[in-house]
Amino acid sequence: MNFVRNQWYVAAYSTEVGRGLVSRTILGEPLALYRTGGGRAVALADRCVHRHFPLSESQLAGDTIICGYHGFTYGADGQCVAVPGQQRIPRTARVAAYPVAERDSFVWVWIGDQDRADESLIPSAPWLADDGYTTVCGMEPLAARYSLLVDNLMDLSHETYLHGGYIGTPEVADTPVTTEVDEERGVIYVSRHMDDAACPPFYAKSTGIAGRIVRWQDIEYRPPCLYLLHSRVAPAGVLPGPDGSDPGGFHVEVVYAITPSTEDTTYDFWAVARDFAQSDQGVSEFLHDSNRTVVLQDVAALNILERVIAAEPEGIQELSINIDTGGLAARRMLRQLAEGAPRVPAPVLG
Amino acid sequence: MNGMLAGGTVNRITWLPGTDLLVGTCHCGAVAEADGPAAMWDWLLAHPEHPEHPERPERPGRPAHPRRQERAEQT
Numbered sequence: 001m002n003f004v005r006n007q008w009y010v011a012a013y014s015t016e017v018g019r020g021l022v023s024r025t026i027l028g029e030p031l032a033l034y035r036t037g038g039g040r041a042v043a044l045a046d047r048c049v050h051r052h053f054p055l056s057e058s059q060l061a062g063d064t065i066i067c068g069y070h071g072f073t074y075g076a077d078g079q080c081v082a083v084p085g086q087q088r089i090p091r092t093a094r095v096a097a098y099p100v101a102e103r104d105s106f107v108w109v110w111i112g113d114q115d116r117a118d119e120s121l122i123p124s125a126p127w128l129a130d131d132g133y134t135t136v137c138g139m140e141p142l143a144a145r146y147s148l149l150v151d152n153l154m155d156l157s158h159e160t161y162l163h164g165g166y167i168g169t170p171e172v173a174d175t176p177v178t179t180e181v182d183e184e185r186g187v188i189y190v191s192r193h194m195d196d197a198a199c200p201p202f203y204a205k206s207t208g209i210a211g212r213i214v215r216w217q218d219i220e221y222r223p224p225c226l227y228l229l230h231s232r233v234a235p236a237g238v239l240p241g242p243d244g245s246d247p248g249g250f251h252v253e254v255v256y257a258i259t260p261s262t263e264d265t266t267y268d269f270w271a272v273a274r275d276f277a278q279s280d281q282g283v284s285e286f287l288h289d290s291n292r293t294v295v296l297q298d299v300a301a302l303n304i305l306e307r308v309i310a311a312e313p314e315g316i317q318e319l320s321i322n323i324d325t326g327g328l329a330a331r332r333m334l335r336q337l338a339e340g341a342p343r344v345p346a347p348v349l350g
Numbered sequence: 351m352n353g354m355l356a357g358g359t360v361n362r363i364t365w366l367p368g369t370d371l372l373v374g375t376c377h378c379g380a381v382a383e384a385d386g387p388a389a390m391w392d393w394l395l396a397h398p399e400h401p402e403h404p405e406r407p408e409r410p411g412r413p414a415h416p417r418r419q420e421r422a423e424q425t
Binding site for chain 1 (some may be wrong): 359
């Protein structure tokens with residue numbers, strides 16, 4: 001599998017990266033993450049140059065890491081500043097320091113060519129750090145290639161079958177979608193608007209709506225890493241006003257960061273931001289537990305699928321139907337990005 | 351929120367109401383129907399050389415060839 005290297009990827013939540021060492025493998029590159037005393041997030045290659053002991057299994061001393069095996073000591077720029085038993089530090093004694101940026105509660109890293117690490121290319125998920133929203137979040141490791149998670153998220157008709165009793169209802173699979181692709185800006189939009197749908201427990205219990213609903217699902221995928229699901233629910237018949245105001249609607253921004261770890265493992269970062277019941281801890285706990293359950297249902301299914309696909313000979317044909325329109329667009333865009341297609345920044349649509 | 355993207359290079363595929371057909375609209379304004387997403391994307395991505403015959407079933411009362419429209423005004 002070709003990774004899309006020259007892109008930003010979410011490595012962690014900002015809250016995970018502190019004055020301890022965190023191990024993550026991104027695009028096959030092992031990283032040690034930590035935060036300096038000044039508050040800056042750092043990502044170093046997680047292998048001492050000496051005998052390749054993981055720095056993430058070592059000790060943080062001030063802003064330096066002292067290798068837990070023989071004491072090679074590295075600064076936040078990756079340069080070795082001390083070696084054991086001698087004064088001379090070998091000229092090549094340094095580990096890679098990867099570009100890092102923090103946005104919207106995420107720590108983003110750039111694994112590709114460092115001179116191309118333009119922070120303006122980082123896609124935005126502003127709700128996660130917006131006081132107007134309350135967010136619950138998590139991360140589940142996936143024992144499957146990242147493209148399977150992209151396929152999964154681009155076609156939400158699977159909600160009806162895989163997530164019944166949580167977020168799936170018959171109307172999801174039964175409602176046609178509109179798919180749009182902005183080739184230049186690298187955005188795929190898949191819109192499914194259900195005007196009269198059953199209200200799944202995920203929304204019934206969190207919003208308090210009894211009865212049928214208007215349910216809009218608008219996917220905005222910014223390959224390769226950031227996936228946004230703009231979800232609007234309201235009692236049946238309640239629509240936004242002509243000026244765009246929407247006091248009768250309940251808005252949930254479901255955010256996924258899809259980060260390849262190795263060729264067949266993936267970090268599945270997920271967050272659910274809502275603009276209602278913001279201070280209701282019970283709603284937060286319910287949405288956290290429900291969404292985590294849904295994510296784990298996907299993880300279980302995709303882990304099975306990975307084992308099946310990995311055992312298949314090359315060239316086995318799939319069958320794509322109308323529901324796969326967005327997924328096929330995503331696959332194609334990922335192929336283009338892996339081949340080095342340029343990208344211009346685009347604002348979040350919301 | 352249907353039709354959210356507004357750039358100059360947006361391709362769109364909608365589902366023809368009451369059918370299983372897809373309708374593709376290229377950013378140049380060309381329009382065609384197809385009976386599956388792979389054929390529809392192939393037709394759209396052939397821009398500017400859109401084939402005259404995307405893989406689509408013949409249906410009574412519908413034009414047999416993709417119809418072309420004036421380039422939509424870009425915003």
